Amino acid sequence: MSRIFISYRRSISRYAADMLHQFCAGQFGWQFVFFDRETIQPGEPFPDRIVQALSRCEVFLPLIGPRWLEVEDDNGLRLHQPEDWVRQEIATVLGRNRDRPAGSASPVLVIPLIEAGASMPTAERLPDELKSLSELNAVIFHNPRDLELIVAVINEHLG
Numbered sequence: 054m055s056r057i058f059i060s061y062r063r064s065i066s067r068y069a070a071d072m073l074h075q076f077c078a079g080q081f082g083w084q085f086v087f088f089d090r091e092t093i094q095p096g097e098p099f100p101d102r103i104v105q106a107l108s109r110c111e112v113f114l115p116l117i118g119p120r121w122l123e124v125e126d127d128n129g130l131r132l133h134q135p136e137d138w139v140r141q142e143i144a145t146v147l148g149r150n151r152d153r154p155a156g157s158a159s160p161v162l163v164i165p166l167i168e169a170g171a172s173m174p175t176a177e178r179l180p181d182e183l184k185s186l187s188e189l190n191a192v193i194f195h196n197p198r199d200l201e202l203i204v205a206v207i208n209e210h211l212g
Contacts, residue, residue: 055087058110060142066118069168076197112162112207113146119170144182162210165191
């Protein structure tokens with residue numbers, strides 16, 4: 054079961070996501086890290102596996118790269134489109150945390166990771182359902198050494 058979910062935009066963060074996956078798998082075990090390109094097998098239903106992993110993850114690592122807010126297609130800014138996978142992933146986890154009943158299990162630990170050349174988005178630039186992301190303390194991620202800061206936090210959260 055994957056306990057850690059890596060969220061990233063393939064068009065801008067593929068290399069950083071691979072580095073993050075290698076680091077997390079080395080620290081916490083391959084079987085505990087959900088990384089779409091490695092976890093979802095060829096022929097498996099992509100949406101089902103993503104939704105399943107999001108509903109069970111305990112740690113969520115959104116990777117925010119340069120131009121993360123500006124990526125667009127023919128329909129405009131991707132992050133502002135309800136069907137955008139990055140938006141759906143973040144909204145799902147933030148919603149899980151927001152909607153959990155008092156006294157229930159601990160929330161999903163969300164640690165935004167900011168790549169070189171990027172910055173944490175302000176609430177004004179995010180869709181309403183993602184605005185609370187801007188309130189979270191982020192970690193700068195330029196190389197694997199930067200990730201050592203999150204190991205103790207994740208270990209404590211996972212128990």
